[in-house]
Amino acid sequence: MSQEFLSQRKQPMRKYLYITVFFSGMTCLAIEMSAERLLGNVFGTSNLVWASIIGLILIYLAAGYFLGGYLADRKPSPRWFFLILLLAAISIALIPPISKPVLRMASEAFDQLAFGILIGSFIAVLILLFVPMILLGTASPFAIRLAVDETTKVGSISGKIYAISTLGSFIGTFLPGLILIPLIGTYRTILAFSFLLLIVSLVGLWISSGNKAMLRLLWTPPLVIAIGLWGIAGPYKVTKNKIFETESAYNYIQVLEEDGYRMLRLNDGQGVHSMYHPTVLNYYGPWEQVLVAPFFNRAPYQLSNVKSLAIIGLAAGTTARQATAVYGDIRIDGYEIDPEIVQVGRRYFDMTQPNLNVLVQDGRWGIAHSQEKYHIISIDAYRPPYIPWHLTTREFFTIVHQHLTPDGVMVINVGRSPTDRRLINALGSTILSVFPTIHVIDIPNTFNSIIFATLQPTETKNLIENYHWMSKDASISPLLIETMQVTIANLQPVPQQEKVFTDDWAPVEWITNTMILDFVFSGNVEDLQ
Numbered sequence: 001m002s003q004e005f006l007s008q009r010k011q012p013m014r015k016y017l018y019i020t021v022f023f024s025g026m027t028c029l030a031i032e033m034s035a036e037r038l039l040g041n042v043f044g045t046s047n048l049v050w051a052s053i054i055g056l057i058l059i060y061l062a063a064g065y066f067l068g069g070y071l072a073d074r075k076p077s078p079r080w081f082f083l084i085l086l087l088a089a090i091s092i093a094l095i096p097p098i099s100k101p102v103l104r105m106a107s108e109a110f111d112q113l114a115f116g117i118l119i120g121s122f123i124a125v126l127i128l129l130f131v132p133m134i135l136l137g138t139a140s141p142f143a144i145r146l147a148v149d150e151t152t153k154v155g156s157i158s159g160k161i162y163a164i165s166t167l168g169s170f171i172g173t174f175l176p177g178l179i180l181i182p183l184i185g186t187y188r189t190i191l192a193f194s195f196l197l198l199i200v201s202l203v204g205l206w207i208s209s210g211n212k213a214m215l216r217l218l219w220t221p222p223l224v225i226a227i228g229l230w231g232i233a234g235p236y237k238v239t240k241n242k243i244f245e246t247e248s249a250y251n252y253i254q255v256l257e258e259d260g261y262r263m264l265r266l267n268d269g270q271g272v273h274s275m276y277h278p279t280v281l282n283y284y285g286p287w288e289q290v291l292v293a294p295f296f297n298r299a300p301y302q303l304s305n306v307k308s309l310a311i312i313g314l315a316a317g318t319t320a321r322q323a324t325a326v327y328g329d330i331r332i333d334g335y336e337i338d339p340e341i342v343q344v345g346r347r348y349f350d351m352t353q354p355n356l357n358v359l360v361q362d363g364r365w366g367i368a369h370s371q372e373k374y375h376i377i378s379i380d381a382y383r384p385p386y387i388p389w390h391l392t393t394r395e396f397f398t399i400v401h402q403h404l405t406p407d408g409v410m411v412i413n414v415g416r417s418p419t420d421r422r423l424i425n426a427l428g429s430t431i432l433s434v435f436p437t438i439h440v441i442d443i444p445n446t447f448n449s450i451i452f453a454t455l456q457p458t459e460t461k462n463l464i465e466n467y468h469w470m471s472k473d474a475s476i477s478p479l480l481i482e483t484m485q486v487t488i489a490n491l492q493p494v495p496q497q498e499k500v501f502t503d504d505w506a507p508v509e510w511i512t513n514t515m516i517l518d519f520v521f522s523g524n525v526e527d528l529q
Contacts, residue, residue, distance in 0.1 A: 025168030064137015072145035078208035088135035089198035248340030274316035299465035312363030313381030317351030428495030
C-alpha cells in the first residue's frame, strides 16, 4: 500500500511528512522543557532534576527509534504513521491531569521533608513521560521509511528529515519557556502542543487515507479541549496560607501570608526570597546583614557616608526597603532577572521606594556595564539550591571590586549544611584572591552564612567599635543596631583555603549536590521536622 500510494502522490505526501517531523520534533523538545518546569515547580531546578529528565527522555527516545524502525518495516503505511502520532498526542494530553494530584502530594511532602514520598512521586511523573516520548521517537525512522522510494536517495532524504526534525526541536526548546509558559502556564502549554500534534496527525490521516479515516477520530480534539477546560482546574499547589501564584519564564512564584507577614517563595519553595510586614522591618534573615556591611570600616564610620547600594538578586525588595529605612533616600539599583517577580514585589511587598531603580537584567551583565560605583554591593541571587556559578568566580568578584567606592563593601549570601562549609571555604578563598579582607557570620537558625568583603584592609574590632559608638546615638535606626548585635554574636573564623573558582572552573553545582545528599543521608533532616 505504501509503495503504491507513494507512486501516485509521492511529492505531496513527502512534503507533508517533512511538515509532520518538524512538528513532532518541536513537540518532543517542548514536552521535555515543559517537564522540567512541571517537576521544577515542586522538586526545584537543580541539575539533578535536569539530569533525571534528560537522561530518561533520551532512553525513551532510543526505544522509540528502535520501535519506529521495526513498525515501519512491517507496517509501511502513512495511516499507521499518523495513528501513532495521534496516540502520542493523546498521551501527552493526559500528562497534566494525571500528574497534578501526584505533584500536589509531592509539594506537601516537600514542605514536610518526607523524602520517601518525594522520591516516589518524582519517579511517578517521569514514568508518565514514558509512552508519549517513545511514540514521538518513532516519527523520524518511520518517516524515512515512507519517504524513501529509491535506495540511492536514502542518505539525502534521511538527512533532510533529521535536519527538519532538529529545526523543529530548536524552536520547541525556546517556545515554551519564553512565550507559552509565562502566558498560559505549564499544564496548558503541554496541552497546546498535544492539540497541535493532534491536528497535524488528523490532517495527515485525511491526506493519506481519506475523509472516512479522519472522521472516525474527530472525537479526539474535543477530548483534548475538555481536558484543558476541566481536567486541570484548580491551583498548581495546595499550599497553606497562599494568596497568589503564577508562572514566569524563569520561576514558579508563590506569595504566602501568615500572621501579617508575606513571604516570596520560588519553585520548590525551599527558601524565602523576600519578606514583608507593614509595621515590622527586622526578619532576622540575610537581608538585614547588608545594612551592617559599611561598618567593618574603621570607626567612627558615619551613617551619612553611605550614599549608594546595588542589589544583585533584588527579588521583591526586602533589602531595598530596609536600606531606605536605615540610610534614607540613597540611590539603590536593584538587579532582578525575572520581570514577573518585580511585578509581584510592587503588588504584594510594597516595593515602591522612589529611590529604587529596578533593572530587569542578569546581575553580572548589569553590574559589568554600569557606570556607577557603590558603597555596598549585595549579592543574593539564589536559584535554589544553587548560587548561579557565574556569580561565584574570581572574574565576577573583580567586576564587583571595580564598582565599589574606596570604602565599599561587598556582601554575599552563601549556603551551607550544619557540618559542611566547603562552599563557604571555596567562595572565601576566591574572594580573597581579589579583596584584601573578608569577614564571615552564620545567620542563626538557618543554613545561610554571609561573607563581607571590604575594599580596604579591615578588622573585626572595627565593627565592634562602630557598634559601641552608634548604640549610644538615639537617632540611629534600631534595625541597624539589632542587626549589628546579631552580626557580632555570630562572627566565624576566616574560612579554610580552597582552590579558587574561575570562569573556567567553578563546581558550585557539584559541591551543592554532594552537600545536600550528605545531609539527607545523614539522617539530620528529621531534626528539621
